[in-house]
Amino acid sequence: MPELPEVEVVRRGIDRWATERSIAAVDVLYPRSVRRSPGGAGAIRAALVGDAFRCASRRGKYLWLPLSIGGDQALVVHLGMSGQVLMQSVDAADEKHLRVRVRFDDDQREMRFVDQRTFGGLYIDDVIEGVPSTIAHIARDPLDPQFDRDATIRAIRRKDTEIKRVLLDQSVISGIGNIYADESLWRSKVNGRRSSGSLSSSKVGEVIDQATVVMREALAQGGTSFDSLYVNVNGESGYFERSLDAYGREGEPCRRCGAPIRREAFMNRSSFRCPRCQRSPRTRRSPRT
DNA sequence: CAAGAATCCTGCCAGC
DNA sequence: TGCTGGCAGGATTCTT
Numbered sequence: 001m002p003e004l005p006e007v008e009v010v011r012r013g014i015d016r017w018a019t020e021r022s023i024a025a026v027d028v029l030y031p032r033s034v035r036r037s038p039g040g041a042g043a044i045r046a047a048l049v050g051d052a053f054r055c056a057s058r059r060g061k062y063l064w065l066p067l068s069i070g071g072d073q074a075l076v077v078h079l080g081m082s083g084q085v086l087m088q089s090v091d092a093a094d095e096k097h098l099r100v101r102v103r104f105d106d107d108q109r110e111m112r113f114v115d116q117r118t119f120g121g122l123y124i125d126d127v128i129e130g131v132p133s134t135i136a137h138i139a140r141d142p143l144d145p146q147f148d149r150d151a152t153i154r155a156i157r158r159k160d161t162e163i164k165r166v167l168l169d170q171s172v173i174s175g176i177g178n179i180y181a182d183e184s185l186w187r188s189k190v191n192g193r194r195s196s197g198s199l200s201s202s203k204v205g206e207v208i209d210q211a212t213v214v215m216r217e218a219l220a221q222g223g224t225s226f227d228s229l230y231v232n233v234n235g236e237s238g239y240f241e242r243s244l245d246a247y248g249r250e251g252e253p254c255r256r257c258g259a260p261i262r263r264e265a266f267m268n269r270s271s272f273r274c275p276r277c278q279r280s281p282r283t284r285r286s287p288r289t
Numbered sequence: 290c291a292a293g294a295a296t297c298c299t300g301c302c303a304g305c
Numbered sequence: 306t307g308c309t310g311g312c313a314g315g316a317t318t319c320t321t
Contacts, residue, residue, distance in 0.1 A: 117298045
């Protein structure tokens, strides 16, 4: 489940291993994986072959690879739920869920997009003012140097809904998914069902800061494994088993107070929280009369 | 216009 | 043993 840290590890891998190399061929093995690309597989091939990726950029969970010659276009990569980018030897057997292959003229390692659940995909997009047009609505993420913390606090508090929903709203703050949302709420001792407008500015700031810290920590660990395992540019940060305090810990003791972590249904998925450190809101927002 | 629900997708696993 | 239903969830699309 790639969120910002995992996607950033992938970005670094692509930036290091797949840029400034002339593209020889593009094989789309599964059309659904390029469904967002205008013109489909043929258009992707036409845009990429003979060109090269200049670098790898990221905003939130989106990656894009600007082209060297077709300078106002980029290949956008979204990993979805299960997407991976692998740098593999051209001789390596196809992965079971290999969707797209990019070969280079130098015949060195090829770039492969592997995706079991096919929520992710690749597509060509126009870059406008430095950002692909389809991700212009995605807010800056907390690791972006131009991230505006105060403006984000205001945007969060303006929303009339539960704080966890807002954390997952990529148009307000990007990069956070279900796992890091639960982790930052646990760290800041906020129940995700609290209404965002009812939280003080400083409390919202604390949630943002904890989200930033937890994602930085995950990235630090993922980045380490990336250096030695560059072949596996796969978004596995190795962070999960060791360091999560809330997510996936149903019934296990809270590391702060010992109360058993509780799991609840939320937005068609699961939320994990400490029932003592993250008390339920006293008053539920009353429905409009 | 905004909030929230429905939707897509496949492997895995618990339960029968 | 083999089937079935539930579960995992990011982001778009649809509905209210």
